[in-house]
Amino acid sequence: MNPSLLICPVCSEPLAAHVKSYTCSNGHSFDTAKEGYLNLLLSHQRKSKNPGDDKAMILARRRFFDSGAFEPITKAIQHATSHLPHSTILDCGCGEGHFLGALSGTRFGVDVSKEAIRCAAKRYKDVTWIVANGMRDLPFTDHSLDVILSVLAPRNVEEFARTLKADGQLILGVPGPNHLIELRTLLTANASDFEEKADEAAEKCAPLFKEKNREALNYEVLLNKAQITDLIQMTPIFWNSSPEAKEEVQQLNELSVTISFVLLTLKQSDPTLHNPE
Ligand SMILES: C[S@@+](CC[C@H](N)C(=O)[O-])C[C@H]1O[C@@H](n2cnc3c(N)ncnc32)[C@H](O)[C@@H]1O
Ligand SMILES: [Zn+2]
Incomplete structure (x- = not known):
């Protein structure tokens, strides 16, 4: 038996x-899927049968990343973790795995979408x-x-504080x-309403976390038709846009768009609060 840092979702052993498979001492057992991923989502922990991003969104995201349009963001995330070469990293809300797949170390990707995790597991074999x-x-x-990485995903600040080491880094x-x-x-x-997103994120992480670094990335990319369609499909803020407006934009052969992104690095304010020993 090979002990891991994973715990049972039923009894926390x-x-x-x-x-x-993975098993706990109380006999709870979780099979590894044929693609190699582990499903620890209990039925009462999901709001719908297939929670999270669906297959079409995941595949649009995969194609968009593969087109290279977010490469400067990938490089910035690699850079933010490059001084921690042998670290244990969790990407929480990892989607199809692009950012975590670009890092090194002992890596864990968590997402509530089975399709996302299946897609990630098929491509990136060295990650749990x-x-x-x-x-x-x-x-x-x-x-x-x-390290915990959370990119454009829901944040569970209390759990980030519990699972991070005292000197660990939260990268948003x-x-x-x-x-x-x-x-x-x-x-x-x-x-x-995007002006305040970074401040809001930092405020929501306080008082458990303190901001240590903020890096702004701004650049323009000229998108082709396929990239425009994928970007609309993979971006939640466009899901409620009118079908007519989407149709019109998807007729464009190209469109120059601004990519504006903020990477926040935070550390625990008072690790002793969560490290009583
Ligand atoms: C906008 S996508 C970002 C994915 C990835 N971080 C990236 O940048 O490519 C948000 C992701 O959060 C996942 N998600 C939503 N709610 C979640 C939850 N409660 N737990 C874990 N993942 C969740 C979705 O399934 C989706 O993959
Ligand atoms: Zn158990």
Whole structure:
């Protein structure tokens, strides 16, 4: 038996890894899927049968990342963790795995969408991919992680504090003020409310976390037709835009858009609060 830093979603006892399953000492057992991922999502922990992003959104996201349009963001995330080469990293709300797949270390990706995790597991073999609800108890032992990454995903600040090591880093990726402003204007989707996203994220993490670094990334990309369609499909703020407006934008052969992104690095304010020993 190989003890891991994973814990059982039923009883919180440590999970031991076997060839094709994980088990706890109370006899709860979780099979590894044929793609290699682990499903720790209990039926009462999901609001619908297939929670999280669906297959079409996941595939649009995968194609968009593969097109290279977010490469500067990928590089910035790699840079933010490059001084921690052997760390244990969790990407919570990891989607199809692009950002975590670009990092090194002992990596865990959690997402509530089975399709996302399946897609991630098919491409990135050296990562432990887990279907779980990141807004419930995270399936990790206390203070076992060096880095938690959360990019454009829901944040569970209490659980981040419990599972991060005392000197661990929380890295948040949030949209910057002008992110996709051209598309937001064309699709009349919240054209102005991105100004405060980074401040809001930092405030929501306080008082458990203190901001240590803030990096703003701003650049323009000329999107082709396929990229425009994928970006609209993968971006939640456009899901409520009118079908007519979307149809019109998707007729464009190209569109220059602003990518504006903020990477926040935070540390625990008072690790002793969560490290009583
Ligand atoms: C906008 S996508 C970002 C995905 C990835 N971080 C990226 O940047 O490509 C948000 C992701 O959060 C996931 N998600 C939503 N609610 C979640 C929850 N409660 N627990 C874990 N993941 C969740 C969705 O399934 C989706 O993959
Ligand atoms: Zn158990």
